[in-house]
Amino acid sequence: MIEMKSVSKWYGTTQVLNDCSVKINKGEVVVVCGPSGSGKSTLIKTINALEPIQKGEIWIDGVAVHDKATDLPKLRSRVGMVFQHFELFPHLSVTDNLIIAQIKVLGRRRDEAKKRGLQMLERVGLIDHQHKFPGQLSGGQQQRVAIARALSMDPIIMLFDEPTSALDPEMVGEVLDVMVGLASEGMTMMVVTHEMGFARKVSNRVIFMDVGGRILEDTTKDEFFGKIEDRQPRTREFLNKILQY
């Protein structure tokens, strides 16, 4: 479904992704973790070309993301993305947030788009808030609307870029619940997160990145959490720190 081959990226002379190769199959849930500045967010943003790459190849469902000739808007419309800071469109109501891209990008009729959007809003448990504006919702609710917005486009994969990092602890659960539900339905997901509980519960694989944008580990969940002594020293250090509390 997604394949990254030897992807490298520089900001000026600073290398932020170093020869990263990842393969995600249909229905897989892959968690990406690692310390700040390790390039996790950059990695996930290269997949729908929000961040350009200088070297390597990225393929989504047979389409070459790295190819200049690729119709990026069309490609991105098939890839759902959820951001750390939600990024709902604040000047549009919840309903309009859900339908605008369906109408303008996918060319759906308004009633059709609204039906699909409200289905997804129902799914994240916020159907009562359809007439509100994003600024009138809590962070957790905004993030659930953002997930519904991405799902309304019927994506083939969902990318999550630290979806719970900006939330109050109490609201993390409601967002993770939605994500667990998606995973259990077989949605292909790539999730950058520090929520190790989520990784343990639903992920198939865990990728660990370290500073400099290098992928240190790419293993199954059971292996990653099961035998800590088999991990690389840097991974052990990271896991020991974050699992301590």
Place this chain on the structure above:
Amino acid sequence: MAYWQNVWDRWQFLWDDRGDGVTYFQWMLSAWGYTVAVAATSLVIALVFGIVIGTLRTLSGHRVISAFAAGWVELFRNIPILVQLFIWFFVISELVPGMRSVPGFVLACCALGFFTSARIAEQIRAGIQALPTGQRNAAYAVGFTQFQTYRYVILPQTFRIIIPPLTSEAMNIVKNSSVAFAVSIPELISFAMQTQEETSRGVEVYLAATVLYAVTALVVNRVMAFMERRMRIPGLTVQTQGAH
């Protein structure tokens, strides 16, 4: 009592015939109409060009386009408005073929409109750059093209941000329209100067012009404040009352 009678009498010249069947009062209203027409037309020109140029300045990766937009802004804001007006009238209309037949009213509106467009362009640019980059990313992520991103996500938010400075700009254009007297547009200052000469009622004439400018600016201010309230996004910002 005699004092107030005197004050009253001093304003009676307004009903005098100017000599061509038009009273000074009618002339004043017509001059006010010119002021409003020059200001309104210039504002439309300023908004259209300001929005386009301000947007072009924010396009990354288009060297030539953003250099052109930057050049536009510098050209029209680095030259005094009066000089620009004279250049339209005495240079451009002489040198550019076909411009000689363009009415003075249009030339004055071009001068004022382009001058103000440079200022509005800068406000638009500042407004666009004030938005978090996440909004742009989110728009691209749902599949919007660059044009759609600006049309549906960036610009609607930018307009709300820049309504207060845009209010000032709209009021400025009313006041700046007074320079049009210098090229014989029969607007308020033109009326005031000529009437002063013909009737020697300088105090009354300039007081009247002052009040009409103030009223016009106030109306513009109220209209903009109304728009600001109408466009308010529920739950988004703590709004201050009215415009500034």
